[in-house]
Amino acid sequence: MSTNSHEASKSEKSIDRVYNYVKYYIKENTFSPSVRDICKGAGLKSTSSVHTYLKKLDEMGLIEYRPGMRRAIIIKNQDDEAQDPTPADVVKLPCIGKITAGQPIYAHEDYSDSFYVNRSIIGSNECFLLKVSGTSMINAHIMDGDYLIVRKQSSCQEGDIVAALINDEATVKRFGKMNGVPYLFPENDMYSPIPFNTEDCRILGKVIGLHRYSIY
Amino acid sequence: MSTNSHEASKSEKSIDRVYNYVKYYIKENTFSPSVRDICKGAGLKSTSSVHTYLKKLDEMGLIEYRPGMRRAIIIKNQDDEAQDPTPADVVKLPCIGKITAGQPIYAHEDYSDSFYVNRSIIGSNECFLLKVSGTSMINAHIMDGDYLIVRKQSSCQEGDIVAALINDEATVKRFGKMNGVPYLFPENDMYSPIPFNTEDCRILGKVIGLHRYSIY
DNA sequence: TCCAAATAAGAACAAGTGTTTGACAAAAGC
DNA sequence: GCTTTTGTCAAACACTTGTTCTTATTTGGA
Numbered sequence: 001m002s003t004n005s006h007e008a009s010k011s012e013k014s015i016d017r018v019y020n021y022v023k024y025y026i027k028e029n030t031f032s033p034s035v036r037d038i039c040k041g042a043g044l045k046s047t048s049s050v051h052t053y054l055k056k057l058d059e060m061g062l063i064e065y066r067p068g069m070r071r072a073i074i075i076k077n078q079d080d081e082a083q084d085p086t087p088a089d090v091v092k093l094p095c096i097g098k099i100t101a102g103q104p105i106y107a108h109e110d111y112s113d114s115f116y117v118n119r120s121i122i123g124s125n126e127c128f129l130l131k132v133s134g135t136s137m138i139n140a141h142i143m144d145g146d147y148l149i150v151r152k153q154s155s156c157q158e159g160d161i162v163a164a165l166i167n168d169e170a171t172v173k174r175f176g177k178m179n180g181v182p183y184l185f186p187e188n189d190m191y192s193p194i195p196f197n198t199e200d201c202r203i204l205g206k207v208i209g210l211h212r213y214s215i216y
Numbered sequence: 217m218s219t220n221s222h223e224a225s226k227s228e229k230s231i232d233r234v235y236n237y238v239k240y241y242i243k244e245n246t247f248s249p250s251v252r253d254i255c256k257g258a259g260l261k262s263t264s265s266v267h268t269y270l271k272k273l274d275e276m277g278l279i280e281y282r283p284g285m286r287r288a289i290i291i292k293n294q295d296d297e298a299q300d301p302t303p304a305d306v307v308k309l310p311c312i313g314k315i316t317a318g319q320p321i322y323a324h325e326d327y328s329d330s331f332y333v334n335r336s337i338i339g340s341n342e343c344f345l346l347k348v349s350g351t352s353m354i355n356a357h358i359m360d361g362d363y364l365i366v367r368k369q370s371s372c373q374e375g376d377i378v379a380a381l382i383n384d385e386a387t388v389k390r391f392g393k394m395n396g397v398p399y400l401f402p403e404n405d406m407y408s409p410i411p412f413n414t415e416d417c418r419i420l421g422k423v424i425g426l427h428r429y430s431i432y
Numbered sequence: 433t434c435c436a437a438a439t440a441a442g443a444a445c446a447a448g449t450g451t452t453t454g455a456c457a458a459a460a461g462c
Numbered sequence: 463g464c465t466t467t468t469g470t471c472a473a474a475c476a477c478t479t480g481t482t483c484t485t486a487t488t489t490g491g492a
Contacts, residue, residue, distance in 0.1 A: 250478075250479055250480085251479065251480065251481090252478085252479070263479085263480080263481085264481080264482075264483085267480070267481065267482090270480095283480080283481085284479095284480060284481085285480085286478075286479055286480075287479085
């Protein structure tokens with residue numbers, strides 16, 4: 001972004017002003033400016049110019065500019081200060097209800113169901129909760145109604161109990177192999193192993209914990 | 217807004233979900249969700265419903281909702297909860313290692329092995345944790361190494377899973393009766409029921425939750 | 433059981449906003 | 463001086479999204 005010691009060209013000045021104004025605006029308002037807001041703020045009279053610079057800034061990796069989304073600019077490289085003062089001891093995790101393929105995990109979930117989990121359990125990993133429905137893992141002592149703590153990851157090892165997406169449906173199974181072929185094994189004699197083919201199946205994460213609040 | 221004191225009405229649930237989802241979304245993405253995003257997140261199918269709730273939330277002073285502006289919701293009063301995990305939401309419970317008869321339960325506890333549990337689980341009751349050792353309750357899907365959340369109480373009902381003191385030793389069993397005589401039943405065919413006589417036995421509390429952090 | 437109020441849904445509309453296209457002027461290169 | 467490149471602008475277009483209106487559905491109480 002910086003040039004030599006000589007003066008910045010006109011375009012550099014503009015792109016700089018755009019960048020700075022976006023940062024300033026977000027800091028002031030919490031939300032992003034629109035392209036037209038930036039016009040005013042950066043002294044440009046055409047939305048198209050601003051648009052061009054925003055795309056450039058995105059390419060440079062300074063911002064994240066989602067195509068088509070209004071007021072959705074994200075300033076990057078803020079890691080240093082942006083860190084939430086998340087209390088060290090405890091983390092609030094959302095509970096995923098339904099998961100749709102293709103969408104990021106958190107996309108559609110019903111957020112209402114969530115609770116705190118000890119930080120020591122999940123460390124710095126990204127995790128979510130999954131409420132068990134059914135008894136397909138009963139032999140692993142995972143019961144209907146249990147909440148599973150799932151550490152997000154897209155791969156796993158043999159023997160891991162994983163949360164997986166099978167044809168848009170989220171389930172919990174044990175990952176393993178039979179004759180070298182990967183399967184998702186239920187832990188219940190009433191159910192059959194499911195061949196793991198990368199087309200219909202996707203690993204969401206590994207189960208690292210379990211909370212049960214219905215004891216019978 | 218409130219109906220009876222015990223249960224939230226449907227509307228409260230929805231407005232709550234909207235509010236929570238907005239908070240969650242902004243935390244995740246930096247920018248606000250659109251009305252249609254909130255629809256998905258809060259499980260509502262009409263933008264108009266969401267719009268109504270957003271206006272209400274604005275009136276309540278919980279958010280700032282600018283008419284006509286896209287993705288420009290501001291969460292207010294973040295100071296309160298953004299800090300520590302609202303102490304009200306979470307409670308630190310001690311894990312009891314050894315318990316000695318006659319001593320109050322908390323007497324010897326070693327706070328080193330303690331962790332946070334959601335307030336919603338235990339309410340205003342006095343609780344403690346008990347780490348399971350052994351497999352005597354395996355048929356109830358309680359495994360070696362599990363942490364049990366025990367609500368302190370000195371009596372219990374038939375069928376309850378309880379923490380009890382038998383000759384100075386703390387164990388977990390299911391309380392029940394056989395031919396009218398009270399017993400403590402292990403949930404494992406390898407063990408025998410223990411007659412419950414008030415001289416050697418004492419109920420410490422009822423198991424109301426379970427945390428497992430060793431998944432195999 | 434029935435009616436009224438509260439919720440939610442669905443559709444249609446209107447406005448804000450991102451994106452594209454083309455044009456023009458200034459600057460840079462030859 | 464002429465061409466090319468760069469920066470800017472203006473306008474038009476298309477999509478996202480906020481808003482409103484109407485109609486169904488549910489809820490709660492008489």
